[in-house]
Amino acid sequence: MASTATTATAAPTIEQRPQPGVRPVRGTRRPVTARPDGPGALAIEIESLTKQYGSVRAVDALSLNVRQGEIYGFLGPNGAGKTTTLRMLLGLIEPTSGHMSLLGSAPGSPETLAKIGSMIETPAFYPFLSGHDNLRLLADYTGVNRSRIGAVLAQVDLGSRANDPFRTYSLGMKQRLGVAAALLKDPPLLMLDEPTNGLDPAGMADMRQLIRRLGSDGRTVLLSSHLMTEVEQVCDRVGVIAKGRIVAEGTVDDLRGDEALLVRVEGLATARAARAALAFVPGVNGVDVAVDTLRITGHRDSALDAAEVNKRLVEAGIAVHELRTDRRSLEDIFLTLTGGGVRHGD
Amino acid sequence: MATDFLGLLKAELFLLRKRTSTWSILSIWLVVTTIFAYGFPYISYRSGSSQFAESFDSMLPGALVQTMLEGMPFYGGSLVLILGVLSIGSEFGWGMWKTLLTQRPGRSAVFGAKMTALGIVLVPFVALAFVAGAMASVTIALLEDAAITWPGGQSLVEALMAGWLILAVWASLGVILAMATRGTALAIGVGIIWGLAFEGIVSAFISGIGALDWLVDVLLRANGYSLVRAISGNGPMSADGPGAFSGPYVSGVQAVITLGAYLALFLAGSWLLLKRRDVA
Numbered sequence: 001m002a003s004t005a006t007t008a009t010a011a012p013t014i015e016q017r018p019q020p021g022v023r024p025v026r027g028t029r030r031p032v033t034a035r036p037d038g039p040g041a042l043a044i045e046i047e048s049l050t051k052q053y054g055s056v057r058a059v060d061a062l063s064l065n066v067r068q069g070e071i072y073g074f075l076g077p078n079g080a081g082k083t084t085t086l087r088m089l090l091g092l093i094e095p096t097s098g099h100m101s102l103l104g105s106a107p108g109s110p111e112t113l114a115k116i117g118s119m120i121e122t123p124a125f126y127p128f129l130s131g132h133d134n135l136r137l138l139a140d141y142t143g144v145n146r147s148r149i150g151a152v153l154a155q156v157d158l159g160s161r162a163n164d165p166f167r168t169y170s171l172g173m174k175q176r177l178g179v180a181a182a183l184l185k186d187p188p189l190l191m192l193d194e195p196t197n198g199l200d201p202a203g204m205a206d207m208r209q210l211i212r213r214l215g216s217d218g219r220t221v222l223l224s225s226h227l228m229t230e231v232e233q234v235c236d237r238v239g240v241i242a243k244g245r246i247v248a249e250g251t252v253d254d255l256r257g258d259e260a261l262l263v264r265v266e267g268l269a270t271a272r273a274a275r276a277a278l279a280f281v282p283g284v285n286g287v288d289v290a291v292d293t294l295r296i297t298g299h300r301d302s303a304l305d306a307a308e309v310n311k312r313l314v315e316a317g318i319a320v321h322e323l324r325t326d327r328r329s330l331e332d333i334f335l336t337l338t339g340g341g342v343r344h345g346d
Numbered sequence: 347m348a349t350d351f352l353g354l355l356k357a358e359l360f361l362l363r364k365r366t367s368t369w370s371i372l373s374i375w376l377v378v379t380t381i382f383a384y385g386f387p388y389i390s391y392r393s394g395s396s397q398f399a400e401s402f403d404s405m406l407p408g409a410l411v412q413t414m415l416e417g418m419p420f421y422g423g424s425l426v427l428i429l430g431v432l433s434i435g436s437e438f439g440w441g442m443w444k445t446l447l448t449q450r451p452g453r454s455a456v457f458g459a460k461m462t463a464l465g466i467v468l469v470p471f472v473a474l475a476f477v478a479g480a481m482a483s484v485t486i487a488l489l490e491d492a493a494i495t496w497p498g499g500q501s502l503v504e505a506l507m508a509g510w511l512i513l514a515v516w517a518s519l520g521v522i523l524a525m526a527t528r529g530t531a532l533a534i535g536v537g538i539i540w541g542l543a544f545e546g547i548v549s550a551f552i553s554g555i556g557a558l559d560w561l562v563d564v565l566l567r568a569n570g571y572s573l574v575r576a577i578s579g580n581g582p583m584s585a586d587g588p589g590a591f592s593g594p595y596v597s598g599v600q601a602v603i604t605l606g607a608y609l610a611l612f613l614a615g616s617w618l619l620l621k622r623r624d625v626a
Binding site: 087090091092093094108109110113114116118120121122123124125126127128129133136137138140141142143181185 | 350353354356357360361364365366440441442443444445446447448449450451452455456624625626
């Protein structure tokens with residue numbers, strides 16, 4: 001199924017479905033022409049994808065686009081539908097309805113699978129075979145020259161244990177062998193499902209560095225994760241999934257929104273007076289008042305000047321009890337979007 | 347395309363070669379078939395038991411075809427059923443389907459390669475059983491100063507083919523049970539009970555019901571033994587001892603057709619299950 005010119009309008013954005021406490025995502029829905037190899041081409045197109053298990057809708061009219069060459073974070077809590085979506089993209093699960101296209105081909109077809117390296121959940125290999133022999137088997141499966149095995153094992157730093165049985169590997173080594181298997185075909189598209197699961201902090205850092213490196217080689221990486229820090233560190237763009245639907249999409253900066261200043265003054269009346277005093281301060285875009293606190297947001301293209309704000313308030317005779325910068329962490333955004341609770345002012 | 351399939355087949359043969367279970371089942375099969383076909387009967391014969399005294403000739407090389415084939419529809423079938431179950435069911439247990447089916451080949455090609463590899467592995471199962479039987483029978487002939495005569499070449503080839511068909515049907519029964527139950531334990535349990543007990547019980551029960559007589563003729567056991575009997579020259583079969591079968595028999599042609607139909611049915615059913623099901 002060839003890709004056609006498509007605008008990325010199918011996935012719901014924050015503008016379309018406002019969430020409390022979250023600013024609209026900007027710059028994520030720009031039209032993208034889906035030329036198979038050209039700039040801006042789409043590696044993955046998903047439109048209205050749905051998977052129903054009896055009365056449970058695991059994936060609900062999900063739409064998203066992943067551009068070629070980007071590292072796309074697929075962020076969502078456990079059970080949100082991430083793995084089900086990946087399994088549908090790989091042809092392991094038949095969708096109930098919807099449309100998918102990977103690198104211009106239908107999911108699950110041999111032509112498509114030849115171009116995708118994947119690791120879904122915990123990597124599965126034959127426990128009685130060594131890491132090397134497991135990759136040898138997969139190389140024969142995919143028609144890849146066995147000479148690549150050494151290279152991919154070295155890439156994930158598993159060369160020294162390559163001849164040990166898989167069952168003797170630690171969880172981290174199993175994860176790395178999973179990545180090695182995904183790289184065996186030298187695929188232009190990688191799908192990694194929670195690749196740092198069970199790794200110690202050093203292992204997680206190594207894995208993220210590896211993914212970043214793979215992404216910088218021009219590969220497209222779809223990284224599924226429930227770890228905000230991981231997505232924040234590694235991904236160019238993020239799609240947040242909750243209850244089977246994309247609830248927000250954009251760069252990490254887009255999702256976090258603009259930086260703001262928090263000013264605490266003496267009571268609501270003073271806060272209202274302070275808002276009036278700040279009405280014409282250059283760079284100030286909006287002032288929200290909640291009890292004794294003002295939240296001041298600036299224009300996107302100019303930084304807020306805390307000193308200027310403080311000066312104006314003092315000139316207006318308003319005592320400033322506290323003044324600090326405030327920017328929502330991705331975790332706040334994530335919890336807000338996925339219904340996991342909201343924490344303000346962190 | 348053919349090169350791709352050869353790569354797949356190579357991978358599957360490599361896997362079966364590396365699996366301990368393949369070698370364990372082969373070893374058990376060779377030991378069991380030699381002991382049941384030659385060991386116990388000879389010990390019994392030497393100890394003066396009347397049970398095997400009349401069947402001394404069946405322990406000599408001239409009776410190799412019938413003696414070796416008689417074990418195949420019984421314990422041979424049960425053992426390769428386990429091989430069939432493990433070849434598919436273990437993939438569920440280890441979560442390997444998601445790894446294998448996200449490489450490049452489609453599900454049909456993967457299944458085809460797995461079944462072809464399993465079919466190839468059954469060849470040494472049959473051939474080595476005959477080699478073991480030949481060695482045992484020659485040993486007995488030498489010990490008893492009996493003449494050593496061998497079955498004809500054509501008879502041996504037919505026996506090897508018949509043995510392969512019988513074992514292939516049982517292995518494919520294991521495959522479909524594993525595919526249906528998505529595992530190994532239940533599949534082996536159901537398969538063994540079916541092979542060792544259920545068919546016998548069904549046969550005994552419905553043989554008294556005229557309208558259901560035809561059912562006996564389509565049971566795996568009846569057709570396996572009927573093929574053995576036809577290949578062995580329609581002579582008398584062992585009516586006692588482990589796995590003994592006393593009929594009713596169908597013709598050799600009917601047995602081949604029925605067993606071939608079972609093989610096709612089990613494989614097609616397994617393929618459909620793999621093709622249509624989600625891999626969760």
